[in-house]
Amino acid sequence: MSAPDPGPAPPPELPSGPGAAAILSAGFGCLVFGLLAFAGDASPAIKQAFILWKPSGPLSGVSSLAIVAWLFAWFILALLWARREINLAWVTAVSLAMLAAGLLLTFPPFMDLLQGK
Amino acid sequence: MEISYRELITVLHGMGFGALFMLAFSGAIGVIYATAVAGGRWPSSSPHIRMFRFYLISMSALAWLTVLSGTYLVYPWYRAKPPPGATDLAGFPQKLLMSSPHTAGWHSLGMEWKEHVSWFTPIAMTMVAYVFIHYGPQLARQRALRNVVLAFTAVAFLSTGVAGVFGAFLYSRAPVRGGPQVVLMGAN
Numbered sequence: 001m002s003a004p005d006p007g008p009a010p011p012p013e014l015p016s017g018p019g020a021a022a023i024l025s026a027g028f029g030c031l032v033f034g035l036l037a038f039a040g041d042a043s044p045a046i047k048q049a050f051i052l053w054k055p056s057g058p059l060s061g062v063s064s065l066a067i068v069a070w071l072f073a074w075f076i077l078a079l080l081w082a083r084r085e086i087n088l089a090w091v092t093a094v095s096l097a098m099l100a101a102g103l104l105l106t107f108p109p110f111m112d113l114l115q116g117k
Numbered sequence: 118m119e120i121s122y123r124e125l126i127t128v129l130h131g132m133g134f135g136a137l138f139m140l141a142f143s144g145a146i147g148v149i150y151a152t153a154v155a156g157g158r159w160p161s162s163s164p165h166i167r168m169f170r171f172y173l174i175s176m177s178a179l180a181w182l183t184v185l186s187g188t189y190l191v192y193p194w195y196r197a198k199p200p201p202g203a204t205d206l207a208g209f210p211q212k213l214l215m216s217s218p219h220t221a222g223w224h225s226l227g228m229e230w231k232e233h234v235s236w237f238t239p240i241a242m243t244m245v246a247y248v249f250i251h252y253g254p255q256l257a258r259q260r261a262l263r264n265v266v267l268a269f270t271a272v273a274f275l276s277t278g279v280a281g282v283f284g285a286f287l288y289s290r291a292p293v294r295g296g297p298q299v300v301l302m303g304a305n
Binding site (some may be wrong): 053056067088092 | 259264276
């Protein structure tokens with residue numbers, strides 16, 4: 001009597017590096033967005049420099065630069081961590097901290113508070 | 118029955134892309150949560166995986182369509198500058214709101230927050246879609262990954278909610294109108 005067929009073997013466990021890269025870069029992108037939005041609000045010269053497309057004003061520059069920063073960070077981290085096991089505890093903590101900071105920096109009353117308005 | 122071109126695009130931005138995205142959230146959160154309670158048994162078959170991949174990619178695409186149409190189509194009409202000496206500000210929503218202290222806050226708080234925070238949604242949902250597609254059923258065993266994905270999904274929901282609520286209030290007080298009339302239905 002033969003043993004029952006165990007079925008196909010489960011695929012090997014994927015390393016956490018690619019996921020960590022995606023998560024950390026997303027947090028970084030949100031933080032950069034918040035920082036750029038705040039910088040544009042605080043400085044008229046920076047606000048002017050962010051105008052990449054006049055009809056949308058500074059938002060065109062803030063959003064474009066933040067997206068480039070996010071994708072660049074993701075690309076670099078994905079290359080560095082493609083096959084590595086990364087400690088997800090610190091990636092999670094840092095990503096969520098950057099996300100929270102980014103959120104706060106887009107909130108107009110908080111922007112005003114930081115600028116002493 | 119007619120509608121102006123700008124109104125049509127604004128409705129497409131808010132109700133077409135944005136509201137559809139909001140409706141899809143409950144499904145996404147439900148499946149992410151299901152991976153937590155199902156543990157190693159999730160998902161049950163490959164068609165489910167394929168369907169959820171398609172679902173998350175569609176959500177991501179909707180998030181991008183919402184912010185891109187908002188930033189590059191609707192927002193320029195919202196912030197259009199009236200000619201010097203203009204007294205009728207009906208076609209210039211931002212200036213109309215700022216012309217009264219009773220409505221200026223809708224711009225200085227509402228639109229200023231909405232225009233920035235809404236961009237967090239496509240960033241977060243692109244990451245969420247990637248992580249789900251990359252790890253697939255293995256995500257059921259990756260508790261830390263799954264939890265942070267849920268947190269980003271929740272923030273994307275919050276960001277879209279802020280943008281949607283302020284968008285509705287802004288539109289009710291200073292609608293974006295103008296452009297050629299589009300006939301939706303002929304008169305009887």
